[in-house]
Amino acid sequence: MKELLAVSASPHIRGKIDISLAMKMVIIALLPSFIFSVHLFGLRALYITLISIITCIVCEAIMQRMLGKKITITDGSAVLTGLLLAFNLPPGVPLWLPVVGSAFAIIFAKQLFGGLGYNFINPALAGRAFLMASWPLAMTKEWLAPAGGTLSGIDGITSATPLNLLQNPGNYGVPELIIKQLNNIPTIKNLFFGKIGGCIGETSALLLLIGGLFLIIIGIVDYRIVVGYLGSFVLLAFVLPTNGNLLFHLFSGGLFLGVFFMATDWVTSPVTKKGRWIFGIGCGVLTIIIRIWGGYPEGVSYSILLMNVFTPIIDRFTKERVFGDRKAKKEVKK
Amino acid sequence: MFRGFSGGVHPPENKLTEEFAIAVMPPPKKVYIHFSQHTGKPARSLVEKGDVVKIGERIGEGDGFISASVHASISGKIIAIESCPHPVLGTSLCCVIESTNGAKWKDTIKEKTDYEKKSKEELLQIIKESGIVGLGGAAFPTHVKLSPPSDKPIDTLIVNGCECEPMLTADHRLMLEHPAEIIEGAKIFRKILNAENLIFGIEDNKKDAAEILRKQSVNVKLLKTKYPQGAEKQLIKALLGREVPRGGLPMDVGCVVQNVGTCYAAFQAVKYRKPLIERVVTVTGTAVKKPKNLLIRIGCPVIDVVNFCGGYIRQPKQIIFGGPMMGIAQYSENVPTIKGTSGIMVCKDTVIPEEGPCVRCASCVDVCPMGLMATEIYKFVDNKNFSKAKEYGVLDCIECGCCAYSCPSRIPLVHYLKFGKSEIWRLSKK
Numbered sequence: 001m002k003e004l005l006a007v008s009a010s011p012h013i014r015g016k017i018d019i020s021l022a023m024k025m026v027i028i029a030l031l032p033s034f035i036f037s038v039h040l041f042g043l044r045a046l047y048i049t050l051i052s053i054i055t056c057i058v059c060e061a062i063m064q065r066m067l068g069k070k071i072t073i074t075d076g077s078a079v080l081t082g083l084l085l086a087f088n089l090p091p092g093v094p095l096w097l098p099v100v101g102s103a104f105a106i107i108f109a110k111q112l113f114g115g116l117g118y119n120f121i122n123p124a125l126a127g128r129a130f131l132m133a134s135w136p137l138a139m140t141k142e143w144l145a146p147a148g149g150t151l152s153g154i155d156g157i158t159s160a161t162p163l164n165l166l167q168n169p170g171n172y173g174v175p176e177l178i179i180k181q182l183n184n185i186p187t188i189k190n191l192f193f194g195k196i197g198g199c200i201g202e203t204s205a206l207l208l209l210i211g212g213l214f215l216i217i218i219g220i221v222d223y224r225i226v227v228g229y230l231g232s233f234v235l236l237a238f239v240l241p242t243n244g245n246l247l248f249h250l251f252s253g254g255l256f257l258g259v260f261f262m263a264t265d266w267v268t269s270p271v272t273k274k275g276r277w278i279f280g281i282g283c284g285v286l287t288i289i290i291r292i293w294g295g296y297p298e299g300v301s302y303s304i305l306l307m308n309v310f311t312p313i314i315d316r317f318t319k320e321r322v323f324g325d326r327k328a329k330k331e332v333k334k
Numbered sequence: 335m336f337r338g339f340s341g342g343v344h345p346p347e348n349k350l351t352e353e354f355a356i357a358v359m360p361p362p363k364k365v366y367i368h369f370s371q372h373t374g375k376p377a378r379s380l381v382e383k384g385d386v387v388k389i390g391e392r393i394g395e396g397d398g399f400i401s402a403s404v405h406a407s408i409s410g411k412i413i414a415i416e417s418c419p420h421p422v423l424g425t426s427l428c429c430v431i432e433s434t435n436g437a438k439w440k441d442t443i444k445e446k447t448d449y450e451k452k453s454k455e456e457l458l459q460i461i462k463e464s465g466i467v468g469l470g471g472a473a474f475p476t477h478v479k480l481s482p483p484s485d486k487p488i489d490t491l492i493v494n495g496c497e498c499e500p501m502l503t504a505d506h507r508l509m510l511e512h513p514a515e516i517i518e519g520a521k522i523f524r525k526i527l528n529a530e531n532l533i534f535g536i537e538d539n540k541k542d543a544a545e546i547l548r549k550q551s552v553n554v555k556l557l558k559t560k561y562p563q564g565a566e567k568q569l570i571k572a573l574l575g576r577e578v579p580r581g582g583l584p585m586d587v588g589c590v591v592q593n594v595g596t597c598y599a600a601f602q603a604v605k606y607r608k609p610l611i612e613r614v615v616t617v618t619g620t621a622v623k624k625p626k627n628l629l630i631r632i633g634c635p636v637i638d639v640v641n642f643c644g645g646y647i648r649q650p651k652q653i654i655f656g657g658p659m660m661g662i663a664q665y666s667e668n669v670p671t672i673k674g675t676s677g678i679m680v681c682k683d684t685v686i687p688e689e690g691p692c693v694r695c696a697s698c699v700d701v702c703p704m705g706l707m708a709t710e711i712y713k714f715v716d717n718k719n720f721s722k723a724k725e726y727g728v729l730d731c732i733e734c735g736c737c738a739y740s741c742p743s744r745i746p747l748v749h750y751l752k753f754g755k756s757e758i759w760r761l762s763k764k
Contacts, residue, residue: 004665004666005650005651005652005653005664005665005666006651006652006684006686007652007663007664008652008663008684008685008686008746009663009738009746009748009749009752010656010658010659010660010661010662010663010735010738010748011659011660011738011739011748012652012654012658012661012663012679012684012685013345013346013500013658013659013685013739014685014687014739014741014744015343015741015742017697017740018687018742018743019690019693019742019743021742022695022742075690116690116693117691117693117694117743219697222696222700266693266694266695266696267694268694269694270696271694271696271699271707272696272699273699273700276696315710319707319726320702320705320707322580322704322705322706322727322730323340323567323577323578323704323705323730324567324577324578324579324580324581324730325579325580325705
């Protein structure tokens with residue numbers, strides 16, 4: 001015998017999905033929304049997104065080099081962070097803003113905590129929260145009207161996004177009238193198809209829904225978080241007093257972006273099945289609370305960030321039931 | 335009624351040899367009969383170097399309760415009793431027999447015996463003497479499984495025809511070609527156990543086998559194909575909805591599970607007094623010329639088997655005993671088959687991916703049929719925190735490989751968990 005055979009641990013076959021493929025699939029699921037946003041907001045959306053992605057890749061490479069780690073910028077995780085951060089920025093922000101946000105996301109939220117798999121909060125959302133706290137005006141005022149529509153989704157009102165309008169209708173005209181307009185079918189339609197102002201990637205609920213469902217079907221996104229989040233959100237929006245109707249709340253703001261692409265982030269959500277239900281429901285409850293009583297009209301990103309922080313403790317208290325634990329089930333005879 | 339079990343995966347089946355009838359491989363020139371081919375204590379040697387043995391002659395006697403006898407699978411002269419490569423243990427004590435002219439069977443091997451009139455005790459004794467062990471892979475001595483303590487009555491005997499491992503087709507072919515013998519073997523087991531029910535569990539990718547068995551009017555349950563359905567605890571759950579308690583055995587819920595190959599071997603033993611000297615093995619993989627289902631004498635070196643199958647297409651990188659999910663990679667092509675060898679995979683490539691960081695995707699948690707959190711346990715093991723690993727149930731792991739199969743970071747989770755188990759056992763012995 002010329003050479004010894006290779007010895008390795010079982011199993012000797014592996015499933016199709018690896019890290020890099022999963023990241024690519026998420027990016028593919030986000031592409032329709034991205035292309036649509038360039039159509040809506042013009043090349044500026046493209047520039048901001050590219051700047052954001054490139055900054056993420058560069059920061060990741062520099063940090064990994066400095067920390068003496070293997071450089072893994074080809075796995076797609078930095079690209080995804082950049083893409084998601086850009087999706088959370090208003091299209092009119094100055095071009096240095098995504099640079100700062102991306103650098104914060106990768107350097108502070110991700111690499112300093114140990115890199116992929118060790119960050120305890122979603123880096124893209126951390127970047128966004130950092131920008132919100134540091135440059136609140138840029139983050140809440142630099143909106144652009146979409147191609148062929150208005151910022152608010154209502155004819156004649158060009159200075160506020162729908163959720164802003166809903167929170168302070170008195171600032172823009174007769175409150176009752178505005179709320180009525182926000183809840184009528186043309187506005188809801190604009191919200192659903194994305195002919196509306198907002199952050200780069202959050203406008204079209206339809207495209208995000210398609211991308212999200214695609215990820216659930218191919219098994220990359222867990223349905224429990226999605227169902228828990230949307231279920232609790234819908235239930236509370238239905239029960240609690242809010243100016244908008246159910247569909248308005250469902251399709252406005254970054255809800256679908258958050259539900260399908262941010263809350264379901266592998267690293268920062270619980271690993272237990274029960275834990276993922278709790279996580280999703282917690283996100284839904286917090287989003288509604290922030291939207292109704294909070295200082296921000298939105299609420300998706302902060303509720304997810306808050307639940308990220310709770311993830312370790314949720315995991316600890318929701319251990320899986322081991323097969324055969326407790327008394328074996330009573331004999332069942334056919 | 336189908337109840338199923340939770341978790342599991344469905345890897346590509348790649349059952350290349352499904353259509354190939356079982357071929358008989360002529361006895362090799364030399365066999366290596368290991369004294370340890372089963373779960374439990376190795377057999378005690380009954381022979382010495384230079385002895386001449388006949389086919390079926392006992393060369394090792396079961397030592398203690400959980401042990402099994404081993405028999406000569408060819409006739410010839412014992413040229414050595416020494417340490418040799420072993421497919422599971424690395425190296426182990428082994429009896430090397432070199433064939434002399436002509437096959438001589440031991441006298442007690444008979445045309446047939448009138449076994450129907452034999453008592454349970456007699457049947458059990460024959461099975462024990464014949465060295466029958468579980469042929470599904472774990473090679474647990476069958477006579478032990480058939481002797482539950484009197485406070486554990488058995489109501490159901492389950493015959494395991496799942497063969498859920500990808501690529502393996504030995505059990506499938508056996509069911510197609512020898513259904514009557516399997517059923518007779520199962521009925522012998524049922525008689526010994528005094529079990530009321532007899533159920534065959536077969537996956538729905540082997541409908542033809544299920545059909546053939548049904549024609550012989552036995553109770554066959556078709557199960558949705560999912561790995562690891564053939565694991566005892568999962569099969570019991572899927573068929574009866576009963577959950578074997580943690581740390582318990584199937585007999586704790588009134589069941590005994592026997593593989594179809596074991597039933598066939600037991601029938602041969604009882605009917606012809608033929609001990610376990612050969613078994614059906616699936617020879618498959620990307621580097622072997624003619625994949626086959628082969629009836630092989632136990633102790634035959636792999637290289638002889640491969641040569642009988644037309645040799646290598648190209649030099650293999652890896653040879654695996656068993657299936658792709660739970661099989662054991664061999665370091666040498668001189669390793670002999672043992673009783674538990676259900677498949678030989680000869681692969682031109684290896685799948686040894688680089689391990690990445692855990693991204694907490696939880697797919698290992700979702701696919702674990704035992705409800706374990708491999709992601710947490712592997713981190714405890716990595717940090718040598720074995721008490722915590724134990725608390726999280728590492729000892730319940732059945733090593734089916736679903737977690738590592740589905741891990742996107744390609745972490746060899748089974749390897750970590752196996753290491754954790756062995757360390758816990760080692761530390762508890764101290």
